[in-house]
Amino acid sequence: MMQNKKLGLISLGCDKNRVDSERILAVASKHFTITSSVTDAQIIVVNTCAFLESARKEAIDTIFEINELKQTGKLEKIIVCGCLPQKFIQEIFEEFVEVDAFLGINDYDLLFEAVKLCYEGKRVNFVNKNEFLLEKNRVLTTPCHYYYLKIADGCNNKCTYCLIPSIRGKYRSQKIEDLISEVKNLGQVNELILVAQDVTRYGIDLYGEPQIVKLIKELSALDEVNSIRILYAYPDMITNELIEEIKNNDKVLKYLDIPLQHASNPILKLMNRKGSFESYLALVNKLKSEIPQIALRSTFIAGFPRETEEDFNNLLEFVKKAKFFNCGFFAYSREEGTPAYKLAGQIEEKVKEERVKKLYNVQRQISRKNLKSFVGKTIKVLCDGVDYENQSFYGRAYFNAPEIDGRVYITSNDCINQGEYYEVLITNSNDYDLFGTVVG
Ligand code: SF4
Incomplete structure (x- = not known):
């Protein structure tokens, strides 16, 4: 019966937290149907960051926002995981009654047990129930390259x-x-x-x-x-x-x-x-x-x-x-x-x-x-995908890490593939990005 419940996950914070989210999805996929649509989900897991005041605010705003889906959408249960409950469970357990269950950074293995208890009408605090996380698998959320x-x-x-x-x-x-x-x-x-x-x-x-x-x-x-x-x-x-x-x-x-x-x-x-x-x-x-x-x-x-x-x-x-x-x-x-x-x-x-x-x-x-010094040069670029807004492909050179650094926007006469390398002639640059054409 739980297998039919649709579970969505919102991952906040850094790439280290993203890895944790991918482990949560691996645990969840054994028991629930995973959805990438929050409006379609009956259970939403929010994996939080609490490193800074701004990160805690983002986590709390997200909880309030998705709580509205309990009134207007299909959402039945909200589960909050990660750094926020790990550090602040004493402060938040009584305050955030919208949340059905809290799990700390080592407790994701207990997700199914927590959700089951929620459906029995209980509010669950599993923070620090586990000493370490057993789940070794991940469901990747990055492009597969x-x-x-x-x-x-x-x-x-x-x-x-x-x-x-x-x-x-x-x-x-x-x-x-x-x-x-x-x-x-x-x-x-x-x-x-x-x-x-x-x-x-x-x-x-x-x-x-x-x-x-x-x-x-x-x-x-x-x-x-x-x-x-x-x-x-x-x-x-x-x-x-x-x-x-x-x-x-x-x-x-x-x-x-x-x-x-x-x-x-x-x-x-x-x-x-x-x-x-x-x-x-x-x-x-x-x-x-x-x-x-x-x-x-x-x-x-x-x-x-x-x-x-x-x-x-x-x-x-x-x-x-x-x-x-x-x-x-x-x-x-x-x-x-x-x-x-x-x-x-x-x-x-x-x-x-x-x-x-x-x-x-x-x-x-x-x-x-x-970046201007790259104009006129040909560099190797890993294609990350299509930027529909700019009607262009985009990718990264060795000097661009995903999400935190600039991009190389690429045009090509032929179709190019996400996850493949291309030789790109750089024709233009601005403050943080390069622009070029595939030449090989
Ligand atoms: S204490 Fe914090 S800022 Fe310093 S190295 Fe560790 S994680 Fe980084």
Whole structure:
């Protein structure tokens, strides 16, 4: 009977959460009929993010929005999973009576049991009922030519602004053999994207020392894997061995995401980040000299408590000097329960926003100039699909990660296929995107 119930899922937050959502779908598909239409669903699972105030607001707004479908549509049960209940179940269980069941980050295996209880008229709190998640399978939600591989969960770093360790717990790597069999099960992939809160610490908890290079070697030895992209590398753990591997392994894309968060030394200290303006710049320069074509991405927080004009100018200076291919900038979000919450010298919202804007203005010029240098060149592009609004195909070069970086918009006289590589002659560029024509 439950098999006939249609279940839909809304995944919020980052790509690591997306992997969790794909496991939830694997659990759900054993018991329910999966639908991609929320208006058609009788059960909706919302997998939430709670890292920032804005993410919690998005989760709560989503719950209220879908609750309307209980009155007007077919929706019967709302299940809320993931970081929000994991961290805030005490606060939300009584408040959000619209929600029929809550599950934490390790409790997805219990989805069917939770839904059954809901249909018996109960409200369910299964947060922390399980110690770890047993489900190993995933139902992919990305186009089938790329997918994420979450190599670890949790974080042992203690950045003073960050709630993640208190939500996701200590750093826990997946065993190499489990990751290999996960990729074999998921099958052929053009781009395998390695993610974790910090990929560079991979393996320390299991094997006593970092094993990210060993993991990359083993993954790239698989016939199923065409290329590997590395996201979320913590700067102080980018070893010479890792740099050599990125440089010499043909399957590893010459791309590295290193979230640096700031570059002014007093602020890095207050953030409890290891490293300094000088060491970060040295790292960026080293990566560029070892791997000349490398595309570096980073993220930064503006308006951290006590950030003076001088600190901010240091950060601006750093961004100008480092010349990243891609960058994300965020206004500091004051999160209760973090050490930075209590710091005196919080910065006004307006000032934070202005600083973010200034950073984007600098980066926009860097990006525009950089992308212009590709005009007239032919580059390899992986086609991601059709952009109906722009009446164009679009794809990515090695320097574009999906969803967070720019795109290459492609025209072609012939039909081209999603998931295939094309040689594209770049004819135009703007601040963040390239435009070109298939030539081969
Ligand atoms: S490295 Fe720092 S910012 Fe990133 S998840 Fe860990 S504690 Fe949070």
